[in-house]
Structures are given as C-alpha cells and as structure tokens.
Amino acid sequence: MNYFIKILLATALLSVLSACTNQKPSTGLYLLLDTSGTYTKELKKAQQIIHYYLANLAPGDSFAVARIDSGSFSEKDIVAKVTFDHRPSRANEQKRIFAQSIQKFIETIKSSAYTDINGGLLQASEYLNETQASRKVVMIFSDLLEELPKGYNRDFDLPLTDFEVVALNVTKLSSDNRDPNKYMKRLDYWQKRVEISGATWRVINDLEREDALVL
C-alpha cells in the first residue's frame, strides 16, 4: 500500500513538473524585400536591418528573408530561412551563414518588373504558422506600391490573425510628391487590409531609431 502511495506521489510530482515545463516564447520574423525597379538601391539599408535582427534574435527564434517580385507566393522567393539552434554557439554559426547568404543575394540581385506584396504576405503567414512561433512578425521593406502581372488574382482575405505587420522604409515616389494623397491612400489601404485580417499595423520610416526596431 505504501509502495503504491509513493508511486502515486512521484507520478503527481512529475505531472506537476511537466505541467510547469513549457517552451520559451519564441519569435518568428519574416522580412519581405521589395526588389522592384529602383527600390533595389535601398537594399543596403535592408541588410543593416537584417544584421540588427540577427544580432538580437535568440536561440529558438525563426528568421526568414524573402523577396517580393512578380509572383511572391512561392518558396523559391525565400532567400534565407533559419530556426536558431538552442545552443548559442550553434546559433551564432547559423547567423554567420545567414548573413553570408544575404550578402550574396544583395550582390547578385536583379530588379523585378512587378511587386506582389499580397503574395509575399501570404507566403509569410504560411511560413510563420509552420514555425509555431508565439510571436509572429512580418516586415515589409517596400514602397508598398503593388503592381501585379496580368492574370494574377490577389483578391482574398489575408490569414494574419495575431500577426504584427511592420512596414519599413516606405519611400515616397515621385508621383507621391506631386500628390501626397496617393501616399496617404496607399498607407491607409495597407493598414486597413492588414487590420481587417486580424493583424496589427506599424510603419517605421526612420531606420536610425533603434527603439522602434526592437521586437
């Protein structure tokens, strides 16, 4: 009888411990890089941002960088992706490799004719849902002017519930300068589209502000 009670107590203790044990909240970050037209000149800034996040992401976090081109809803557009190992030394090694692949990408990038932001967002939501990260952040490094090739349908609801969407370096086009309403309308359009899909929306244009970039 005593033996049975001891086993019962040990089981209860183990159950309590296992109930208390959980995974550390991880962050999933998906960075979309606009490679259309003249925006490729801005990619050096994007590299700095990537390095910043590489330095700050912790073991267990996931990070992916993808380009926005004519049809972005594709795995082929993912430039680099990684889920950092739980060992810090291994995670550092992964970060080095990641940075090198980004460097290579930026050196060899060619401009694309179109900008499929919706496709990129859809791909981002798919990737981040797969990582099961507790915090999902999508960053769009773009002027937010979507241009789709003929025959592409992007009229759908984005599955971005509980996501955070951050628009980085939303540059003003020459047409925006002539008519600022266009710029405002563009921002409004994306904000509404993102918020309707259940995500939060933020715009960071001053990339020097480190506190704004903190996840």
Place this chain on the structure above:
Amino acid sequence: MPIANIIPGQPVLSWILVLLCSTLVLYFIRQSAHQLLDSLTQLVVQNLRLLSKALLNMSKQMAVRNRDVLFEHGQQQAERALDRQFIRLANLVEKDLSRYPSVQRDIEQNISSMEDKLQQTSEVPAPLPEWTEAVESISKLKDSTKNDAVVGKLLQAIYEAFHKQQSEVMNVYRSDISKRHNLLKGAMNHWRRLHHKIGEVGQSWQALIHQANKMDHQVEHFENLVKGTDKAENLLKASSTTQFVISLIVMVIAGFGAFVNYNLIALPMSELMPATSQVAGYNVADIGAAVIIMLEITVGLFFMESIGITRLFPVIHFMEDRKRMIWAWVCMIFLLALCGVEAGLAFMRESMVADKALLTSFLVGGEQAVSQATEQEHSNIPMIGQMMLGFVLPLILMFVAIPFESVIHTGRHVLGNILVQSCILLSTILRSLSLLIKQLNHSLKNIYDILCFAPIWIEQLIESRPKSEKKQATKQLDLEPSKHIKTEPKLLDDPSIDEKEA
C-alpha cells in the same frame, strides 16, 4: 411627493409637521433603538474581547514554548561546550600523565646523582702524619742539652721536613676542595634540572586548575539552564538575538556571493541545457545554474556536518568516526568535482563572449572586421580570473553552513518572540477597539436623544412634578405595568464589567 407639498402651498408648515412627526416617532421608538444599539455593541465588543483573550492566551502559550525551545537550544550548546571542555581536560591529563613516568624517572635520576655527588664530597682526606709528638719530645731535649748542635740540626731538619710536609698537605687539601667544588657544581646542574622539572609539573597543574575552573563555570551555567533561572534566560535571549543578527548578515553576504557565482555560470549553462525550455516561467538553463549552486552549498553543508563543525543532521553526526571520515572525503571529492565543473563553465563563458563579439564584428563590419578582431592580441587574465573565481567560490560558499545552522537554531526563537509580541499588540488593539465601540455606542445614544430632545424634556418635566401628582401618575403607571420599562439597559454602562475583566 416632495415634503414641502405635504400641506399644499405651505412648505414651512409642511417641514414643521414632518419634523414634529419624526421627533415623535423617534421618541416612541427610543427604547427599542437604544436596545438595538446596545445589543449590536455588546455583540461586537464581546467578540473583540474574546479574540483579544484568545490572542493573549496564544501569546502566553507561545512564550512558554519559546522559552522551552530557548532552554533546549541553550542546553544543547552548553552540552557541546562542556563536551569540548572535557575533551580538552582529557587531552591535558593524557598528555601530562603520559609524560609523568619519564618526569619521575628524570627526577629520581637527578636526585640519585645529587646524592652520589654529595657522598663524594663528604669523603674526609687522610689525617696529617703523627710525628708532631716526636717533634714535641725533641723540643724538650733542648732544655737539657743546651747548645747541642745535633739537636739544632735535627730540629732544623724536622722544621724543613714539617714545612715541606705542610705545603704538600696544603696542596692535597686544596685539590680535594677543588674536586668537591667541581662535584657540587655538577650537583647544581642536577638541582637546576630538578627545579625545571618541578616547575613544568607545576605549570601543568596550573593549566589543569585553570581548565577545572572553566569547567566549573560551564557546569554552573549548565545547572542554571537546567533550573531555568531568569538570569540564564536573559543571557540566552541576548545571545541568541545577537547570533541571529550576525548569522543573518553573513548569510546575506553569502547570498551576494551565490549571485555572483550564478551569473558566472548561467550563460554557459545555456550550451548544456535547452535554452528554449522553461519551467514556471524561468529558463531551464538558469534553473540549472541555480541548482548547481544549491548542490554545492548542500555538499558543503554535508562536509561541514561530517567533520563535526555543524550539527544539523543527526544521522551524519551519530555515524561511526571512520564512516564519518569516509563520508567527509566523498563530500570533498564531489565538491572539488563541482568546483572543476564551475571552472570549466567559466572558461566556456569567456569563449562564448568572445564568439558573440566576433559575430557582432562580422555583422557590423563584415569579414574584414573579423580578421582585424582576431589579429588583435587578447589578454588571458579575465579568463583565468573567471576560472579561479569559479573554482574558489563554491569552496567559500561551503562555509555558509555555519551561519545557516545558527540562523536555523536561533531563528526559531527570534521569530517566535516576534510572533508573541505581534499577538500581544493585536490583542491590545482589539481591546482598545472594543472600548472605542462602547464609547461610540454611548455617543450614538446621546445623539439620538438630542434628536428627540423635546419629548424627553417634557417627560422629565412630568417626572419632576410635585410628589402628590407624581404618586397619582405612578399609581396610574402601576395600573399599566407594561409601560413601566427602563429605557436604558445597564449591561454595557456598568463599569464593574470592565473592572472584572481587567
């Protein structure tokens, strides 16, 4: 309907009517209202007094229990002190007794040597030759044979021989005296040795007497503790509070040491344990680091216990000496192993920091910055310092066992005392509260009476009428006994209750 419109168009009259009615109502229900207030007050006051008494009783019981615990702890301490004194005395006696045969032999040897020397000095030298009588008879011849040349020559020869003999005898005598002096000098050395030995024995006895005095003192203290005298209690209280405070300060310092140790190994532990897992909101790696430190303290505690410095675990304390020593060695080996682990972790920490710095350089400045950083000369002093710290800190933390034991033993009494004082304070507050509520009840009743002062005043006027009228009124009241009710129950106003309870 508004009050001002009770009599339409006459707001003042309406208010007066309402006031009159309410005053009358208050007057008629005055007795019941007072009774209600008294009952409520009585209920609250009695409960508060009950609580206060319960707290006082509890504090008394706790004080008695505290006293028992204090004396128990004091007796244990005194027993330990007495044990130590007995061991010292035993060592002293054992040391002296083991030396005693050799000292005795030494003294006897010295005495016998001195006796020999004295005997040698007492030897009398051979007496002078007995030819003086012959000289005397020849000297008598001088008178009978005057100017006899033979006699003169003979006397001269005798004189010379005498002088020669005398000088020889003197020489012999001097050499004898010198020999005796030498022998006595040798005896002096023995005498000094004897004196030294006796001095040593005397010192040993002095030490024994000193130790015995100490023991007498300890025994007296122990007797006081057994008797439970107030003097012993006061001494114990002061001593335990002081010890508690000192031990607590030392424990806090040790806590800071443990914190430094934790920071030293928390980062490298993330290489050994999954950095992405958490238990109750804390990283498993951090918990692992804390567990290692706690294990070090525990092993240190066992080590101190096994070598007899602390007495927290009776199981270890009552082990056979041989087993206890084996246990101590096992603990020391584990502790040193943990020290080694910490030194290794400290080394790993430094490597991780360097790797992180290289990564940052790479991310900021690319490959060129990394090559520049690696080319720079690095000092190994921080790494060596961290490794040494990682090795030494667990050994230092081992000594926490001593203040920890003190805190455990004295804390029980100190915390108990704080609880007793809190109970007494709470009891006093509750008692004051009950008195306050009683006074509040009186005040409320008085305010109530003020509100309906007019009917009460009329009642008083009626009561203070001349006797004849009053009698008639009383007769009338006697006929209606149900109306003759005292308005104020004296239960709560009776000061004797307070006096009795006090």
